[in-house]
Amino acid sequence: MNAALSLYLVTDAAACGDRGVIDTVREAVAGGVTIVQLRDKHATDAESADLLVELSAAIDGRAMLVVNDRLDAVQQARARGARVDGVHLGQSDAAVQRARELLGPDALIGLTANTPAHLDAVRALPAGTVDYVGVGVIRPTSTKPDHPPALGIDGFAALAAASPVPAVAIGGVGITDVAELRDAGAAGVAVVSALCAAEDPRATARDFRRQWRGQRPPRVLSIAGSDASGGAGIQADLKSIAANGGYGMTAITALTAQNTQGVRDVHVPSAEFLRAQLDAIADDIEIDAVKIGMLANADIIRTVGEWLTQHRPGTVVLDPVMVATSGDRLLDADAEQALLDLASHADLLTPNLSELAVLAGHPVQSWGDALTAAQEIAARTGALVLAKGGHLAFAEAPDALVGRDGVIAEYTAERIETTSTHGTGCSLSSALATAHARGMDWPQAVHSSRQWLRESLRAAGALEVGRGSGPISHFAGLWKRGGLATRPIAADVRVDWWNSTASVRRDIDALPFIRALADGTLERERFLSYLAQDALYLREYARVMAEAARLAPTAAEQAFWAQSAQGAIAGELELHASWLTPSTGISADTFAAEPSAVATAYLDHLRAAAFTGDYAVLIAAVLPCFWLYTDLGVRLHAGEFGAHALDPDHPFASWLATYADPAFAIATEQAIEYVTAAAAVADEARRERMHRAFAVAAEHERAFFDL
Numbered sequence: 001m002n003a004a005l006s007l008y009l010v011t012d013a014a015a016c017g018d019r020g021v022i023d024t025v026r027e028a029v030a031g032g033v034t035i036v037q038l039r040d041k042h043a044t045d046a047e048s049a050d051l052l053v054e055l056s057a058a059i060d061g062r063a064m065l066v067v068n069d070r071l072d073a074v075q076q077a078r079a080r081g082a083r084v085d086g087v088h089l090g091q092s093d094a095a096v097q098r099a100r101e102l103l104g105p106d107a108l109i110g111l112t113a114n115t116p117a118h119l120d121a122v123r124a125l126p127a128g129t130v131d132y133v134g135v136g137v138i139r140p141t142s143t144k145p146d147h148p149p150a151l152g153i154d155g156f157a158a159l160a161a162a163s164p165v166p167a168v169a170i171g172g173v174g175i176t177d178v179a180e181l182r183d184a185g186a187a188g189v190a191v192v193s194a195l196c197a198a199e200d201p202r203a204t205a206r207d208f209r210r211q212w213r214g215q216r217p218p219r220v221l222s223i224a225g226s227d228a229s230g231g232a233g234i235q236a237d238l239k240s241i242a243a244n245g246g247y248g249m250t251a252i253t254a255l256t257a258q259n260t261q262g263v264r265d266v267h268v269p270s271a272e273f274l275r276a277q278l279d280a281i282a283d284d285i286e287i288d289a290v291k292i293g294m295l296a297n298a299d300i301i302r303t304v305g306e307w308l309t310q311h312r313p314g315t316v317v318l319d320p321v322m323v324a325t326s327g328d329r330l331l332d333a334d335a336e337q338a339l340l341d342l343a344s345h346a347d348l349l350t351p352n353l354s355e356l357a358v359l360a361g362h363p364v365q366s367w368g369d370a371l372t373a374a375q376e377i378a379a380r381t382g383a384l385v386l387a388k389g390g391h392l393a394f395a396e397a398p399d400a401l402v403g404r405d406g407v408i409a410e411y412t413a414e415r416i417e418t419t420s421t422h423g424t425g426c427s428l429s430s431a432l433a434t435a436h437a438r439g440m441d442w443p444q445a446v447h448s449s450r451q452w453l454r455e456s457l458r459a460a461g462a463l464e465v466g467r468g469s470g471p472i473s474h475f476a477g478l479w480k481r482g483g484l485a486t487r488p489i490a491a492d493v494r495v496d497w498w499n500s501t502a503s504v505r506r507d508i509d510a511l512p513f514i515r516a517l518a519d520g521t522l523e524r525e526r527f528l529s530y531l532a533q534d535a536l537y538l539r540e541y542a543r544v545m546a547e548a549a550r551l552a553p554t555a556a557e558q559a560f561w562a563q564s565a566q567g568a569i570a571g572e573l574e575l576h577a578s579w580l581t582p583s584t585g586i587s588a589d590t591f592a593a594e595p596s597a598v599a600t601a602y603l604d605h606l607r608a609a610a611f612t613g614d615y616a617v618l619i620a621a622v623l624p625c626f627w628l629y630t631d632l633g634v635r636l637h638a639g640e641f642g643a644h645a646l647d648p649d650h651p652f653a654s655w656l657a658t659y660a661d662p663a664f665a666i667a668t669e670q671a672i673e674y675v676t677a678a679a680a681v682a683d684e685a686r687r688e689r690m691h692r693a694f695a696v697a698a699e700h701e702r703a704f705f706d707l
């Protein structure tokens with residue numbers, strides 16, 4: 001129960017503005033809202049029922065849905081197949097006992113309570129009548145002009161402490177109140193304008209959830225089988241969750257007697273026992289993420305689905321274990337159908353190629369087939385799909401994150417030659433659930449988890465476990481960096497540093513230069529003068545990276561930065577060859593331009609970082625140029641700024657293609673890894689200097705585009 005109340009969105013059509021309530025809710029739920037309340041004083045019951053039907057479809061099982069006051073609308077919407085979990089009733093609304101009688105024992109019923117007397121009235125009701133109370137207002141709010149006196153945090157804390165049921169804080173709640181309200185005993189925070197009026201409800205919801213979670217590791221539940229040899233199943237999940245910064249818990253669906261050479265026997269406890277495990281955890285612990293692995297039969301699968309409808313956390317990853325490494329189908333037809341139904345509860349599915357074929361219902365013989373199947377499954381289930389190409393006989397092991405509209409991000413890297421791959425799928429899906437629960441969006445979570453998995457695969461052989469297909473080395477990265485970091489720094493760089501550039505990235509997206517570049521209306525001379533400055537910048541940027549190569553602590557890093565310096569110079573020469581020649585109509589002034597004040601300021605920042613002789617600070621300073629360009633290039637190329645950016649006849653198509661090149665994304669990923677590794681062993685002061693160098697460089701990136 002309590003997890004579902006942690007981030008509570010109350011709708012307000014006016015605050016949602018042109019985006020509308022449905023799209024606002026869809027985005028906010030994607031960002032981690034756990035419960036939605038439809039609140040519209042002006043709608044009739046029929047209109048409320050219509051909205052509930054639409055909201056139920058938009059939410060698609062990823063959050064709870066209740067309506068303010070309109071009992072009849074619940075009945076009408078449910079009769080039309082909508083999933084509506086209950087109602088929130090105010091002091092002047094319908095009686096809670098009538099609501100409980102009408103909606104039944106499983107409905108979620110909330111009541112407004114602003115005074116000790118209101119709480120006494122709840123206490124006097126039969127147990128189980130009211131599931132939670134909405135307590136406010138925390139501070140005055142224009143959203144509800146007739147609000148009761150403001151309680152403040154302390155006033156709220158006193159009422160929450162006295163409440164017989166979980167208390168949700170509401171009224172004037174903003175992002176900076178979340179930690180205090182959580183610590184004051186709130187079971188969740190309910191917000192209207194902070195989410196409905198947000199420019200980016202998904203990102204804002206994610207920020208709220210991260211604030212709610214604070215620095216504590218996410219609590220990740222693995223619902224999977226036990227692998228006695230420790231390489232796969234819940235054993236691998238627990239290691240993967242811990243290695244990626246989470247606190248792992250397990251509900252065991254099957255016990256297998258297996259080792260690295262195969263499975264000898266399987267014992268499947270009853271579905272009732274599985275439900276008992278799940279309830280024991282949910283009744284006591286707030287679950288941030290669930291990873292679902294091996295589910296042996298339809299009964300077990302349906303039990304998990306029913307439990308999820310009542311306890312859905314912010315992140316659900318389903319690894320659809322259906323086909324054994326040998327190719328044998330592990331589930332009967334009834335169980336396969338039940339698993340397809342369960343898939344609609346998930347945020348992310350992680351099928352291998354054989355499982356893609358089963359889920360899609362047609363053969364998958366090539367990577368193209370895999371991407372097509374993944375998109376079909378995403379469209380059918382509403383979940384994202386990570387298509388894993390590891391089983392393809394390629395020199396590279398591609399992966400792709402695919403949604404209902406196609407490929408969101410594609411990842412290629414050279415295949416790691418090892419026979420120690422047992423439990424790779426389990427481990428990756430647990431790492432993904434943990435990374436997302438730490439606040440990464442899905443592309444970042446895939447980036448981070450893949451890098452961790454590759455490091456674990458590279459080190460796997462050293463474990464020497466068993467004579468068959470051995471396990472991966474889940475803690476290799478931490479062991480290599482001399483012991484367990486107090487908090488996996490990957491989250492610092494990949495989440496905190498990246499999130500700290502959110503406003504810079506939003507500003508860049510909105511810049512007239514970027515908009516005109518994307519839709520092709522940018523005057524040619526302006527584009528050429530930008531390229532001229534970029535060429536001058538790249539020449540100096542190459543020198544800075546050559547200095548990073550000189551300072552690098554390992555041969556691999558030395559090679560990487562030297563190669564990147566070479567790439568920058570090659571890029572500069574390419575710009576001259578293809579664009580900065582009189583034949584392209586460049587003006588003499590532009591051709592002969594000196595570095596602008598903006599370019600000079602940026603380069604001076606990088607040269608100052610190089611001058612420190614501090615490798616960690618220097619590579620942090622050069623990172624935004626990789627990272628922001630890759631992010632912008634991928635989104636430009638994916639058509640986020642308008643489909644025309646994909647038009648091969650686009651006047652700047654070749655420039656756009658440069659920064660959407662997977663090779664650039666791989667270089668960016670490697671640069672992020674090296675900065676993360678440097679941050680992992682840096683003391684607090686040096687990590688601060690690194691972050692500062694990174695943040696200032698990001699600001700210069702924005703200025704560079706602001707032509």
Ligand SMILES: Cc1ncc(COP(=O)(O)OP(=O)(O)O)c(N)n1
Pocket residue numbers: 008010037039068069088089090091092093110111112133134135136144168170190
């Ligand atoms: C979670 C939550 N708490 C309190 C309220 C206020 O509801 P109510 O008292 O019904 O006031 P109106 O919404 O009727 O103005 C709420 N909606 N949600």
Ligand SMILES: Cc1ncsc1CCOP(=O)(O)O
Pocket residue numbers: 010039136137141142143144147170171172173190191192193194
């Ligand atoms: C519905 C409701 N109930 C008490 S305050 C309120 C509105 C809260 O709006 P906001 O989160 O914008 O302050």
Ligand SMILES: [Mg+2]
Pocket residue numbers: 068069088089090091092093
């Ligand atoms: Mg009301």
